[in-house]
Amino acid sequence: MSTPPAPDRPISQELLELTFRLTARLRGGLDAAHTDLGLPPAQAQALASLRAPVPMRELATMLACDASNVTGIVDGLERRGLVERRPDPRDRRVKQLVLTEEGERRRAALDAHIAKTAGEVFDLPERDQEALRDLLSRLVEEPDA
Amino acid sequence: MSTPPAPDRPISQELLELTFRLTARLRGGLDAAHTDLGLPPAQAQALASLRAPVPMRELATMLACDASNVTGIVDGLERRGLVERRPDPRDRRVKQLVLTEEGERRRAALDAHIAKTAGEVFDLPERDQEALRDLLSRLVEEPDA
DNA sequence: TATTGTTATACTCTATAACTATA
DNA sequence: TATAGTTATAGAGTATAACAATA
Numbered sequence: 146m147s148t149p150p151a152p153d154r155p156i157s158q159e160l161l162e163l164t165f166r167l168t169a170r171l172r173g174g175l176d177a178a179h180t181d182l183g184l185p186p187a188q189a190q191a192l193a194s195l196r197a198p199v200p201m202r203e204l205a206t207m208l209a210c211d212a213s214n215v216t217g218i219v220d221g222l223e224r225r226g227l228v229e230r231r232p233d234p235r236d237r238r239v240k241q242l243v244l245t246e247e248g249e250r251r252r253a254a255l256d257a258h259i260a261k262t263a264g265e266v267f268d269l270p271e272r273d274q275e276a277l278r279d280l281l282s283r284l285v286e287e288p289d290a
Numbered sequence: 291m292s293t294p295p296a297p298d299r300p301i302s303q304e305l306l307e308l309t310f311r312l313t314a315r316l317r318g319g320l321d322a323a324h325t326d327l328g329l330p331p332a333q334a335q336a337l338a339s340l341r342a343p344v345p346m347r348e349l350a351t352m353l354a355c356d357a358s359n360v361t362g363i364v365d366g367l368e369r370r371g372l373v374e375r376r377p378d379p380r381d382r383r384v385k386q387l388v389l390t391e392e393g394e395r396r397r398a399a400l401d402a403h404i405a406k407t408a409g410e411v412f413d414l415p416e417r418d419q420e421a422l423r424d425l426l427s428r429l430v431e432e433p434d435a
Numbered sequence: 436t437a438t439t440g441t442t443a444t445a446c447t448c449t450a451t452a453a454c455t456a457t458a
Numbered sequence: 459t460a461t462a463g464t465t466a467t468a469g470a471g472t473a474t475a476a477c478a479a480t481a
Contacts, residue, residue: 158405274302
């Protein structure tokens with residue numbers, strides 16, 4: 146077998162660095178998609194998360210941020226006519242977020258951008274893609290109780 | 291619940307999602323290290339980047355941020371007695387950043403935290419670590435002209 | 436003229452706390 | 459009492475533009 150050149154640095158740290166470089170590439174592609182669509186990153190991320198009608202609170206959970214942020218983000222999306230706040234008849238405290246037609250179109254465009262970025266960055270033969278998926282899956286799996 | 295049935299989604303998008311989840315785990319570990327050391331993230335990242343004496347400008351390049359940010363970051367590190375600004379005798383415009391003894395100690399502690407996080411997150415048999423490194427390397431490699 | 440580091444300024448993202456209206 | 463959403467506010471991170479000292 147071959148001798149590794151200079152294993153003075155643990156491989157896990159190499160993996161850390163590679164992961165952050167990969168993330169930087171992905172982030173760059175997504176940011177380009179956002180500016181392309183004329184949306185600030187936070188609004189774009191929210192838009193990408195909106196499928197079925199969802200209460201504000203749940204969107205906050207999906208975005209992993211405080212509920213107070215969601216107000217401003219949804220304000221922006223509403224100002225652009227991409228989303229509506231609908232009262233929930235079953236609980237008058239909650240507002241269901243629903244995409245408008247234009248919102249649906251914009252989200253579809255965003256999805257296409259994201260898919261394009263992912264396709265360009267993860268440009269590997271399918272077998273390697275699958276190997277990578279299996280490895281990454283094992284890293285992010287939640288440890289069961 | 292390891293394999294959600296989603297055959298209609300391209301694998302590259304799955305990889306995108308897994309990568310971001312992995313990054314979130316890493317980020318969490320690093321943030322914990324930063325608060326553990328009593329340093330704001332930006333200062334911690336700068337500290338981790340400081341080895342040999344380095345001009346402010348170069349630190350900005352390493353951190354991939356504008357030079358105007360570095361002033362404040364280094365102010366913070368200097369206030370904590372971790373770094374010194376030394377005039378460069380060969381070019382009196384530049385200031386060389388040099389870690390103090392305490393700065394060196396703190397950086398070593400930070401390195402240990404980072405290594406610990408990396409070790410915990412990338413907790414795989416060595417063969418799988420190497421496979422992952424090879425795959426990631428191919429993804430971040432710069433395309434040659 | 437160009438460059439290093441600084442300052443002033445502004446914009447975004449994020450969090451906390453207090454408020455309202457409902458439950 | 460507790461919860462959904464809002465508001466006010468503050469902090470951190472980042473960017474641009476203008477400036478002084480130096481090259």
